[in-house]
Amino acid sequence: MDTPGGKYGGETAVQRKTARRAKLISAALDIVADGGAGRLTVRGVCGMARLNDRYFYENFRDCDQLLLEALEQEMAQGVEHLLGAVGAAPAEIRAKVRAAVEAAFDFVIADERRGKLLIAAQTSEALRPRRDELIRSLAQIMSIQSMELLDSRHLSKSDAELAGLSLVSGGLEVATMWLRGELSTSKNHLVNFIVALILTTAEMSTALERELTD
Numbered sequence: 001m002d003t004p005g006g007k008y009g010g011e012t013a014v015q016r017k018t019a020r021r022a023k024l025i026s027a028a029l030d031i032v033a034d035g036g037a038g039r040l041t042v043r044g045v046c047g048m049a050r051l052n053d054r055y056f057y058e059n060f061r062d063c064d065q066l067l068l069e070a071l072e073q074e075m076a077q078g079v080e081h082l083l084g085a086v087g088a089a090p091a092e093i094r095a096k097v098r099a100a101v102e103a104a105f106d107f108v109i110a111d112e113r114r115g116k117l118l119i120a121a122q123t124s125e126a127l128r129p130r131r132d133e134l135i136r137s138l139a140q141i142m143s144i145q146s147m148e149l150l151d152s153r154h155l156s157k158s159d160a161e162l163a164g165l166s167l168v169s170g171g172l173e174v175a176t177m178w179l180r181g182e183l184s185t186s187k188n189h190l191v192n193f194i195v196a197l198i199l200t201t202a203e204m205s206t207a208l209e210r211e212l213t214d
Contacts, residue, residue: 021059023049025070028063033116037067037124064126071127074114075134081107082138086145096145097198101191105175109187115179122176135172139164142198167198 011019027048031039040063046053060066085103089095108114121127143160171194177183178190185193 017058020049020051020055023051024056024059024066025073028066028070029074029111029113029117032067032070032120033113036116037120037127040067067120067124067126068130071117071121071130074117075130078104078107078114079137079141083141086141093145094195094199098191098195100142100145101171101194101198105187105191108175108179118172119176119180135165135168139168142168163201167201171197 024045027045028040030048031044042053042056042063045063045066046056056066060069082100082103085099086096089099108118121131139161142164143157174183174190174194178185178187183190
């Protein structure tokens, strides 16, 4: 029952609203994982979450906004996990790169719904712009790390960003194909391959700089 402090069942109104929002996002992730983003409906989400549809509109304008905020939530958690792993790794480029790649894969695999959401982000009009922003954010992290670790061997800032964009967008595409079951390779081999590709690109910085300044 309600109390003078505005609590019901030991929770405040804000806490209850936050809990309902989390249930709706979790339900959306379940539905996307089961049948894709096209299966997402207000009725389906509310049924899965066991909530009245008025609580849906209390939090989201429509299913596109719900899907976008679900991606935002998972992206924020993923980037935090990745940065934590990179920060804890030894200050050596090979260790940093491996920590980042392994952390990215481990985060996605830890909840199969994340992989399905990542796949949906390739085709969903609502998610594609945010997916592109994720690529840019990860590329920026990569370029900053490379400039700090490679010292005088690094490319210019703009070329380091181009290299980061190429690697992140390509790596994300390959990872998504693997999640869809289109690549017959193990997770460990794919991680090793992407790590090697990033390190090889770092070692190519001198050659790239020479070609770009000729």
